[in-house]
Every structure is written in C-alpha cells, then in structure tokens.
Amino acid sequence: MNAPAVIEKTCAVTRKGQTTLPLVVRQLLGVAEGGHIIVRAEGRRITIEQVEAEHSDPAIEAFLRLIANDLATGVSTLPDDLLESLQHALKDVEVDLNEPIEGDVCL
8 A cells, every 4th residue: 555645845934823734735635715624733743634524503503693693782681481481491490690600611
C-alpha cells in the first residue's frame, strides 16, 4: 500500500497569531470559506482536521432561533395558556430563586 503524499507549505503568522491555510490544504481537507477546522497540539506537532458536519434539524434550529430572539428582546410575559400549563406541571415543586445552584451549569 502506498503512503499518502506529503504536502508541505510554509505559512506566515501575523502579529495576532493568525495564519492562512494554503489552498491545497483547504482542498485536501474539504474546508470551504466559513468552514471549521480542529487544531490539535501534541507536544510540538500540530494536526489540523476538518470538523465533521453535525446533523441539523430545521425544527430544532427554528426553535432555538425563537428562544434566542426572545432572550435578546427581553420577553417579559408568557401566553396565559402556557403559564397555566407550567403552573399545573410545577404545582408540587417548590422553587427558591435565591437558592444557590449546585453542580455544573452550562449557559
């Protein structure tokens, strides 16, 4: 079995630590403009890989955009039917908004 071809290019690094991946490397990785890569440092060796595209669900994406928009615009009230449903579902749950949160929280 033949070993894969080795491609070696010299790249400049800017004052901000930025560089440009040579076209041949972008093509080899299949990374287009706006694409994402993973850069991994192992000792003094750096590897670059294409980020595998994640499955996207249009319904979830639309829902997340809706929530993000609500957060950005400062939604202050809930529709009455939703508020009633939440109150019914949480009727036996005590909530202290001043209680510290325990454990890991991702925001």
